[in-house]
Amino acid sequence: xxTIKFNFEQKGLTPVTLxxxxxxxxxxxxxxxxxxxxxxxxxxxxxxxxxxxxxxKGEDLLPELTDREEDFIDRAVNPRIxxxxxxxxxxxxxxxxxxxxxxxxTQFLGE
Numbered sequence: 741x742x743t744i745k746f747n748f749e750q751k752g753l754t755p756v757t758l759x760x761x762x763x764x765x766x767x768x769x770x771x772x773x774x775x776x777x778x779x780x781x782x783x784x785x786x787x788x789x790x791x792x793x794x795x796x797k798g799e800d801l802l803p804e805l806t807d808r809e810e811d812f813i814d815r816a817v818n819p820r821i822x823x824x825x826x827x828x829x830x831x832x833x834x835x836x837x838x839x840x841x842x843x844x845x846t847q848f849l850g851e
Contacts (some may be wrong), residue, residue, distance in 0.1 A: 741829050746776055747841040763833050765792065767840060768826030777845050784827040789816035791826035798838030802829045818843060
């Protein structure tokens with residue numbers, strides 16, 4: 741089981757920690773199941789960059805970045821070295837702490 745801490749760049753949002761998150765789901769799915777807003781315009785198939793996030797801790801608990809994911813991260817707003825797509829961050833068998841920061845989601849209003 742995993743613990744995932746969500747931090748937010750958007751002003752006024754308090755960090756949220758999810759405990760006992762089961763392996764096999766993505767960080768995006770865990771967020772959505774817990775009413776944490778993370779856009780996903782392509783329907784979670786790695787065809788856009790709206791579920792872009794920053795992995796602060798626990799990168800070693802996630803699958804390696806693929807070339808396809810990297811191509812879409814390059815199109816994201818403000819990509820960094822620790823950028824990932826939430827739909828591609830599938831929790832592998834095991835357990836641990838993953839900490840992510842979600843970019844300001846208000847940048848997508850009006851799309």
